[in-house]
Amino acid sequence: MAILTTVSAAAKAALTIGGISKLTFIPLMLAAMAYFNYDLLDPENRPFNQKYLREEYDFIIVGGGSAGSVLANRLSEIESWNVLLLEAGGHETDISDVPLLSLYLHKSKLDWKYRTESQDSACQAMIDKRCSWTKGKVLGGSSVLNTMLYIRGNKRDFDHWESLGNPGWGYEDVLPYFKKSEDQRNPYLAKDTKYHSVGGYLTVQDAPYNTPIGAAFLQAGEEIGYDIIDINGDQQTGYAWYQFTMRRGTRCSTAKAFLRPVRLRQNLHISLFSHVTKVLIDPEKKRAYGVEFIRDTEKQVIYAKREVILAAGAIASPHLLMLSGVGPARHLEEVGINVIHDSPGVGRNLQDHIAVGGIVFQVDYPISLVMNRLVNINSALRYAVTEDGPLTSSIGLEVVAFINTKYANATEDWPDIEFMMTSASIPSDGGTQVKKAHSITDEFYEEMFGHLTNKDVFGIFPMMLRPKSRGFIKLRSKNPLEYPIMIHNYLTHPDDVGVLREGVKAALAVGETKAMKRLGAKFNSKPIPNCKHLPLYTDEYWDCYIRQYTMTIYHLSCTAKMGPSSDPMAVVDPQLKVHGIEGLRVIDASIMPAVTNGNINAPVIMIGEKGSDLIKETWLPKTNKRKRRSLKCFKLEQFLTRTINTKCIVDR
Numbered sequence: 001m002a003i004l005t006t007v008s009a010a011a012k013a014a015l016t017i018g019g020i021s022k023l024t025f026i027p028l029m030l031a032a033m034a035y036f037n038y039d040l041l042d043p044e045n046r047p048f049n050q051k052y053l054r055e056e057y058d059f060i061i062v063g064g065g066s067a068g069s070v071l072a073n074r075l076s077e078i079e080s081w082n083v084l085l086l087e088a089g090g091h092e093t094d095i096s097d098v099p100l101l102s103l104y105l106h107k108s109k110l111d112w113k114y115r116t117e118s119q120d121s122a123c124q125a126m127i128d129k130r131c132s133w134t135k136g137k138v139l140g141g142s143s144v145l146n147t148m149l150y151i152r153g154n155k156r157d158f159d160h161w162e163s164l165g166n167p168g169w170g171y172e173d174v175l176p177y178f179k180k181s182e183d184q185r186n187p188y189l190a191k192d193t194k195y196h197s198v199g200g201y202l203t204v205q206d207a208p209y210n211t212p213i214g215a216a217f218l219q220a221g222e223e224i225g226y227d228i229i230d231i232n233g234d235q236q237t238g239y240a241w242y243q244f245t246m247r248r249g250t251r252c253s254t255a256k257a258f259l260r261p262v263r264l265r266q267n268l269h270i271s272l273f274s275h276v277t278k279v280l281i282d283p284e285k286k287r288a289y290g291v292e293f294i295r296d297t298e299k300q301v302i303y304a305k306r307e308v309i310l311a312a313g314a315i316a317s318p319h320l321l322m323l324s325g326v327g328p329a330r331h332l333e334e335v336g337i338n339v340i341h342d343s344p345g346v347g348r349n350l351q352d353h354i355a356v357g358g359i360v361f362q363v364d365y366p367i368s369l370v371m372n373r374l375v376n377i378n379s380a381l382r383y384a385v386t387e388d389g390p391l392t393s394s395i396g397l398e399v400v401a402f403i404n405t406k407y408a409n410a411t412e413d414w415p416d417i418e419f420m421m422t423s424a425s426i427p428s429d430g431g432t433q434v435k436k437a438h439s440i441t442d443e444f445y446e447e448m449f450g451h452l453t454n455k456d457v458f459g460i461f462p463m464m465l466r467p468k469s470r471g472f473i474k475l476r477s478k479n480p481l482e483y484p485i486m487i488h489n490y491l492t493h494p495d496d497v498g499v500l501r502e503g504v505k506a507a508l509a510v511g512e513t514k515a516m517k518r519l520g521a522k523f524n525s526k527p528i529p530n531c532k533h534l535p536l537y538t539d540e541y542w543d544c545y546i547r548q549y550t551m552t553i554y555h556l557s558c559t560a561k562m563g564p565s566s567d568p569m570a571v572v573d574p575q576l577k578v579h580g581i582e583g584l585r586v587i588d589a590s591i592m593p594a595v596t597n598g599n600i601n602a603p604v605i606m607i608g609e610k611g612s613d614l615i616k617e618t619w620l621p622k623t624n625k626r627k628r629r630s631l632k633c634f635k636l637e638q639f640l641t642r643t644i645n646t647k648c649i650v651d652r
């Protein structure tokens with residue numbers, strides 16, 4: 001009976017994610033997972049969706065994503081504080097747990113499905129020339145849809161933040177917060193206690209499954225002269241196996257890491273399917289005192305005794321600020337919103353990492369992740385029973401390299417390109433889901449990749465680390481349910497074009513190494529549509545090429561940047577309090593003054609950790625700092641985790 005219930009729940013989850021039902025192995029995998037009581041092995045179950053809410057809480061957190069989940073956990077450690085977490089989406093599913101299937105979540109109900117405006121500078125191969133900005137609409141936020149790469153960024157990123165007038169945000173200050181969350185499962189890395197720790201809420205592990213292509217990438221790196229390193233350690237320039245926020249081969253979202261273990265706390269209420277439409281701010285006192293939101297089509301108001309915290313991500317947090325009267329005054333007036341505080345930086349300074357899509361190499365051996373060969377009943381059983389096999393591969397991402405183009409100062413160890421190396425690429429799934437996720441047109445796919453469909457290939461995605469182009473968002477209207485206007489402005493700064501062009505050339509050089517040639521690596525030399533008029537492989541050709549399949553890596557950030565009050569474009573101060581408004585903070589990817597040198601989920605979690613401590617510093621008596629954590633609550637959690645899974649007993 002229990003098995004039947006689990007199967008039907010899992011089948012429902014599969015239906016939630018449109019398109020997934022086309023994969024014929026799914027029912028069997030779900031049945032196997034049910035048979036082996038997969039859910040019971042999970043050390044903690046999903047948190048409760050609180051039905052009845054109080055009228056007032058000490059803290060209201062808007063958005064339960066990467067940062068919001070951390071905040072909800074850390075603030076509710078204080079037993080005397082009542083904390084409400086409002087999340088627009090629902091729970092993650094069994095399917096979102098499967099690393100290989102993450103691309104099936106794009107354009108599903110778990111995705112906000114944002115699309116940018118059409119611009120000539122990039123995304124020309126995409127439907128309507130608009131880039132797709134996938135963003136999680138689910139408890140755990142984008143950490144439920146991401147590819148789980150665990151990268152902290154470069155020391156200089158944080159020292160740079162500090163130099164912009166943000167004391168307390170230098171590398172030495174933030175390193176303890178990265179370590180606070182971390183449960184490093186690679187024993188070799190865990191030994192390096194300067195940079196790593198064990199026992200935190202967030203599980204970080206190596207991939208359980210790699211193909212021979214991964215090892216060849218590393219050999220290629222050595223051949224070119226790079227070191228094999230821990231890219232989260234002392235040095236960033238070099239090659240490494242990726243590490244992932246996975247637990248036993250499945251996704252460890254921030255909901256799983258930070259919310260499930262504390263689901264029994266009485267002072268934490270989580271309200272799902274609750275779309276916040278406005279922060280209530282007293283226009284006289286300029287103080288935030290609550291929020292308006294829609295839950296099950298019903299409008300509700302809840303009050304905040306101490307603070308409202310926006311953790312809705314780099315699109316929704318500035319969107320909500322503007323809807324609530326905090327933003328560029330003239331723009332707010334244009335759309336008919338009463339200005340409470342003129343803050344010209346809200347929604348501006350938008351940064352993202354983009355890579356060049358479609359750098360694909362064919363190989364001579366059946367060793368890559370061709371979906372219709374590897375994903376079958378055997379691999380489904382292997383995933384369900386032993387928690388490894390191809391389904392635990394994060395869409396083929398195996399090796400990372402941080403390299404310098406001629407635009408970077410190689411002596412600085414602040415590389416300007418990250419290679420994301422994959423043992424699969426766009427044609428590996430029969431030309432279905434990757435194409436759909438990236439909004440690539442059928443014509444472009446057919447012409448560029450049609451001949452490679454289901455063939456053995458690998459991909460190298462050169463990603464530009466420190467873009468100089470800046471996008472922005474602004475209101476389309478004052479209707480809170482209408483998405484804002486999103487302007488990417490990718491590649492509008494000429495230096496960005498240069499860096500990416502050199503990144504592509506460096507990627508092609510990897511394909512020419514002996515290590516890759518041993519596998520028969522051959523670059524897909526099909527001239528790219530729209531650039532055929534240019535001589536192949538000239539700078540002009542590459543400059544045109546990178547504007548076609550411009551791939552966001554979904555690192556939207558910096559739209560409510562942190563900075564001192566002397567900077568008119570700063571939206572929050574170094575304590576993450578909104579300038580000009582009391583009782584309101586932003587704590588998520590929006591507050592970065594400049595995007596970090598790598599994938600940004602780990603830095604956002606760090607921001608959540610540090611942000612929580614900043615709040616505690618504001619509200620807790622100084623003497624009580626060491627005893628902040630409620631002993632009673634901690635003991636209960638310990639008891640629960642010990643009874644279910646002793647691995648989880650840790651000193652957090």
Ligand SMILES: Cc1cc2nc3c(=O)[nH]c(=O)nc-3n(C[C@H](O)[C@H](O)[C@H](O)COP(=O)(O)OP(=O)(O)OC[C@H]3O[C@@H](n4cnc5c(N)ncnc54)[C@H](O)[C@@H]3O)c2cc1C
Binds near residue numbers: 142
């Ligand atoms: C497809 C994809 C792949 C990625 N891959 C990686 C990777 O491999 N490694 C990496 O480091 N980073 C990766 N990232 C980036 C990283 O996951 C995000 O930058 C990070 O999760 C952002 O955290 P956040 O807290 O700022 O926002 P989010 O995690 O997006 O959380 C915001 C939350 O707020 C909720 N919300 C929004 N508006 C409202 C509202 N009005 N009312 C209530 N709730 C609301 C949302 O539903 C969401 O749950 C990826 C992102 C995506 C989308």
